[in-house]
Amino acid sequence: MAQSSQSADYQILGCALEVHKALGPGLLESAYKECLFYKLQKSGLLVEKEKPMPLVFEDVKLECGYQIDLLVANSIVLELKSVEALNDVHLAQILTYMRLGHFKLGLLINFNVTRLKEGIKRVIL
Numbered sequence: 001m002a003q004s005s006q007s008a009d010y011q012i013l014g015c016a017l018e019v020h021k022a023l024g025p026g027l028l029e030s031a032y033k034e035c036l037f038y039k040l041q042k043s044g045l046l047v048e049k050e051k052p053m054p055l056v057f058e059d060v061k062l063e064c065g066y067q068i069d070l071l072v073a074n075s076i077v078l079e080l081k082s083v084e085a086l087n088d089v090h091l092a093q094i095l096t097y098m099r100l101g102h103f104k105l106g107l108l109i110n111f112n113v114t115r116l117k118e119g120i121k122r123v124i125l
Contacts, residue, residue: 008045008073009105013120015039016109020116029082032111033069036080040072047072053100068097077106077123086110086121098125 019035033049040047053066070078079094086108094106110119
């Protein structure tokens with residue numbers, strides 16, 4: 001199914017809102033990841049969970065244990081959090097994944113908020 005990034009972006013946000021509405025804040029990141037993974041698959045999007053992200057250093061591909069929480073449509077990085085507040089380290093993390101994988105769009109989503117809208121940061125390279 002070929003879809004534009006913008007269309008997939010809206011679909012992702014819709015699924016994330018449904019998950020947050022059903023579960024609310026206060027759960028572990030892993031619970032939100034599993035539920036969002038399920039909703040995205042159910043909506044027909046191609047989604048990979050905990051996709052390994054190797055680091056290339058001096059032309060050597062190193063498996064350092066980096067993993068993208070969810071990768072949608074082979075192009076949109078989702079980094080999920082359940083923290084009191086997003087900070088610069090969280091932003092640096094998603095930017096690193098995006099650079100390593102040459103992805104242009106990322107969504108940093110913190111589910112530990114009263115209104116999910118306040119926990120979403122759209123990242124574009």
